[in-house]
Amino acid sequence: MRNKALEFAGRMLAERLNRDGSDWQGAVQPCSCGAPARYAGRSAKTFSTLLGPLALRRAYYHCRRCAKGFFPRDASLGLAHSSLSPGVLRVTGLTAALVSFAESSLLLAELAGVRLDAKRVERAAEALGEQIDAAERSGGEVFATQPPSAPTMYLGIDGTGVPVRSSETAGRAGKQADGSAKTREAKLVTAWTAEARHPKTGRPQRDPGSVSYCGAIESAASRDTDAAPSAFAQRVRREAERRGFPQAQRRVVLGDGALWIWSLCQEMFPGAIQIVDLWHAHEWLWDVSKELHAGHEAAIEAWAEARCEELDSGRFDAVLAALRSAGDCKKAGECVRYMERNRDRMRYADFRAAGLCVGSGVVESACKSIVGMRLKRSGMRWTVDGANAILGLRCCTQSDRYEDFWAHRSVAT
């Protein structure tokens, strides 16, 4: 019944549009190059729409100087340069943000009756992702800048490797045995609030619906001689501004302890409180314990839990003392340096007393859910441009901004 109803509606719409000759606007129309384009009859094309395939006969204007032409109706219906209607493009973008191109193709056929093979889904989704990325870079025009939604605003920054084609890693140092790389690092900035409190522990919890993401495979490196901040630093600033982070009463930045994150934030948000995500700090202690007590599960657990407890309750020197007495354990030495470097960012007891969220793995899980679940599935090998387009698309849908993008896009056409 649904298929019949859609087919009927599609036929009605096509007939109505084909009867309406108002897209003929005289014998001559100005081309975008300035030269006159002459009317050259009607031309038929079949578009993929949510009502099924639609065969439209549209007025065509040809410009001799450009040796090509245009269809006024395509532009007015948002169909220029594509055989997919905006409706089809919108659902295609949504599925491709969530699942692989092959799975998208399956969902589109089953749920929307739209037949697009995986390759066409990929092309359409990547083109859309590039438009979204361009809209995101353009500043507050498409994605509105909001005032801070709570007195304390949080930013988390992290990176994770995305598997890429070998052509994308040529000449780059990596972690493979021969020194080559198989991945490129996608960097992600996450913004959220945590006014909610856990019913039992009373600790700050991430507010549902408050999380937004923005990320790409791009450089965060900057030298003192650079005139502009790195591409990723600019991205962090844009996301922070969209969320009203700079205006918040209290600003908190969480990171995994990597130096580039702190230097980036020191420069951009000098007064913000810097915190090493507790999840990462605990992970370090567990890794040391695994090396120290290799093979002894109970000992691993006892030592790691004791250190984590010391760290959480503000006994930083006790943790350092335990690490230093760990003999020639290499990991322990690295951990000492890590903790000394980040000492002020690991005052967890103080932070908690001040009602701050010290990291529940929000940052870590953002990398997993935004990048990992879509871009790091088995067999996937991305180009940097392809990965960035899908990452832009996914950040947009998962930040609840897809509607904003389409509202703006339809106004523009």
Ligand SMILES: [Zn+2]
């Ligand atoms: Zn022209």
